[in-house]
Amino acid sequence: MAQSVQNLSVLTASTSTSTIVPITIVYNTGDNAWMMVSTALVLMMTPALAFFYGGMVHNKNILNQLFLSIICMGIVFCQWVLFGFSFAFGPAVSKGFGSFKWACMLFGEGTFAIITPALISGAVAGRMKLIPYMIFIFVWTTVCYDPLAHWVWGDNGWLKLLGTLDFAGGTVVHISSGISGFVASIILGKRYDVGSHGQAHNLPFTVLGTSLLWVCSAGNASGLAALAMMNSNAAAAAGLMTWVIIDAIRGSISISGACAGPIVGLVAITPACGFVQPGWALLIGVIGTLVVYSGLQVKKYIGVDDALDCMFVHGIGGIAGAFVTGLFCQARVNSGGADGAFYGRPIQLWYQIAGILTTIAFAGLCTAGILLPMKYTIGIRLDREDEVLGLDHTAHGESWEAxxxxxxxxxxxxxxxxxxxxxxxxxxxxxxxxxxxxxxxxxxxxxxxxxxxxxxxxxxxxxxxxxxxxxxxxxxxxxxxxxxxxxxxxxx
Incomplete structure (x- = not known):
């Protein structure tokens, strides 16, 4: 296997002399290539999300919903290169561009930063002005996502030092976006014609998005561990089957449910995928789906217009996954992890709860702190006529079909x-x-x-x-x- 070499020097000291000792860091090009492929897969998850969401909105807002996800690829990655990566992981970008390690890490972590605020767009579908939305994405990534990524994944992050486990984004990505979407829905208020949005208007788009998200989840974690890849697929499969079985019991198997199931399974396994055995991954997919499905049954009593169920799928699904990680994780699966409550270490469950509560509180406060001032200054809600007409026409001047x-x-x-x-x-x-x-x-x-x-x-x-x-x-x-x-x- 071809390898690349980087030569460095280290200063060693003793009581009498100091010596410069040359060392060599070897990069395996095969490993490097797989890391970059995995990163590209995660990047593809944002366009996949655009199709997943786009198929579920009213046809007058399909193009707008695609735009809300795609624009995050521009806004967030520019922010990430300029200063976001340094905020989250420490090293100055200008010092890291000459190193493959930092270039690969910047790109890889940036793809997670991109998709997280894109998830929020599902909650505000069909009623938020474009320019305020773009401002919100930039500010939210800076004040909410970057600190959370540092706390959970950074070398000196306090939640990481505490012992909170989150392999691929259960807290940082899913809980934060779910809670933020819920708060944004409250601040924006209900859609004027919400009754006409009850059914997906382009299910083939949603099926396409689901398929791409499932496939691309291989890069979500397997750039770090093959076990995580298998666990992610197992949880998605379990989520799919659980949702279909529930639908069958209730009398009607829907394609929208068959799409929702694997997404919920992928969300639930995200924090645990590198820390548990495959058998537990199947159970986590089942548990996450049962919790989210149950939550959706009480949605109508809450009175909040979370358009595409961002809070339930990502917020509740992420909470369920982060919690059960504290039950089923094993140190022998991953030396960077720890034993959970089922393996004689119940304290891990409390570490997970600390991470969950911190993320809920911080994401909610950040979102409210950004949107409330915008609401009473520049305005964030569409005019009634523009909203009813649809953003494809009023904001983009285009139609999704020829x-x-x-x-x-x-x-x-x-x-x-x-x-x-x-x-x-x-x-x-x-x-x-x-x-x-x-x-x-x-x-x-x-x-x-x-x-x-x-x-x-x-x-x-x-x-x-x-x-x-x-x-x-x-x-x-x-x-x-x-x-x-x-x-x-x-x-x-």
Missing amino acids: AEPGVRGSISKVEDVEVGEDGIIQFSATMSVLQQIMPNFRPQLRVADGNLKQQPPRLSIQKVDYSNGGTGFVLVPETSSRASNGNIISKL
């Missing part, structure tokens, strides 16, 4: 109407129902002059004749009058 012949074109005949503010909400709900019946049904809504009437209309559908020979439909309030300016208010 135009279909005979559908888009100039309009030669249409009934123009005024729609009240409450009618906009009713419009969105009506469109959601129609889309369940006609999958290719793609509504758009525009407001004339921004003048809205408060009286909620009764809605009916009228046919539209296009100049290019195509046909469409207009949603018309039966009790409203013709608009004076001739603009189209709503069209399909």
Whole structure:
């Protein structure tokens, strides 16, 4: 196997003399290559997350949801290179660029830093302004993620010195993002048309994202240990089967559940994957899935609009995984770990609880401390009309699907109407129902002059004749009058 060599000198001292002794550090190129491949796999998890989330939002926000994840790759990694890595792990970047060790570590740890705030985007889907979101990502990574990474993974981090175990990010990545997403959801408030977002609108996207996340989880831990790779896969498989079995018992096996199960399993095993035997990994996948599934059953009673269940999947799943790590970890599996409560050392459970509580408190306070001042200064919430119309149109000016012949074109005949503010909400709900019946049904809504009437209309559908020979439909309030300016208010 080819090897690379780095020559260094060490100063040794005795009572009478000082001697400079040359030493040689050897880097195995095969090991180096695998570390870089693993890092690339973790980097791919962020685009995978974009597809996973993108498939679960309303079709008017698919492109925006993809953007919310992808933009983290730019914002966070620039921050990471400039100063984030130094904050989290100590060495100045300018001193590390000449060393393969620091270059590989900077890149590898940076991929974890990227995906963590991207996870938060699932909680705020469909209702947060873009510029405030990007500011939040930058500040949150600096004041929340970087310190947590140092405390848990840094050589002198106090949680690491205490004995808290987190192999691949149960606390640093998942609990922090889950809690932050929950707090952000509270501060932002509920979506105006939340009732129309209850079902995933592009399940193939979600399946694709799930598959990529599962495959890329190999790099999430196996850059450090082959056992971690096997444990991650075992927990994902157990999570999948557990969710499917529960769905079967309840009467309907859903593809969305089959996607959620392995993700929950991967979240739960994250802190433990390098410290437990494969049998325990299977059990951790089952436990994590049972806890998260149970939590989702009480979600409607909490009253917080966590759009894509970030708090439950990542927050609760991460908490469950970090806790059971204190039960099942073994020092003989990993010399860098410790024996857990099941192996005669119950104190490890308390170390895990300390890490969990610290992460919950710190992430929650940081998120509130960032978003509350922004809320009352620059504003973080979309206008009602923009939110109901969807961010693909209002923020990006794009559509996620290509135009279909005979559908888009100039309009030669249409009934123009005024729609009240409450009618906009009713419009969105009506469109959601129609889309369940006609999958290719793609509504758009525009407001004339921004003048809205408060009286909620009764809605009916009228046919539209296009100049290019195509046909469409207009949603018309039966009790409203013709608009004076001739603009189209709503069209399909």
